[in-house]
Amino acid sequence: MALGEMKCVPCQVGAKPLAPAEAEALLAEVPGWSLVEEATAIQRKFAWPDFAQALAFADRVGGLAEQEGHHPVLTVGWGFCTVRFRTGKIKGLHQNDFVMAARVNALVG
Template identity: 55%
Template sequence: MDLSDKRCIPCRGGVPAMGSEEAERLISHVSGWTLEEEAKGIRREFRFRNFAEAMRFARQVGEIAEAEGHHPDLSVGWGYCTVRFRTHSIRGLHENDFVMAAKVNRLP
């Protein structure tokens, strides 16, 4: 199953964060994304022709996040939107972060 076809499973903590080996395996399934913070988070910067396009994209990411109940950190500026995922309740990565990255990659 493609990661983008999966749904986020609520994670309220109490489970260990994903190890770096598993994170390295999953990052290969979400093109353009990189591991950061010693495999405790993932990020991707998307480029656009102007601020309006970047904001439109950020809103689309927000709509997916609300639908899935898993929210990124976004940085938006003229011509870019940086999206970062990390499961805050476990202070690291969970499969949900990669599911969301795959869903964001499907945006136009």
């Protein structure tokens, strides 16, 4: 099943962050995203023609995050919205982060 078709699942007790090789493999499935924060998070900066459209996109990402129960850090400015995912409970990356990245990518087609 493709990442964009998956749903987020709660982390199990004792879950470990993805190994670097696992994160790299999943990263290949989410175009435009990159590893940041010493490979403990992923992010993508989306460009928009103005602030209003960047803010509207952030609102759509927020709605998706509420649906899935997995929330990003959003940074919005004139003409951009940066989205960053990291699973705080495990202090690193989980498959949910990549599921959400794929779902966010789908918002922009």
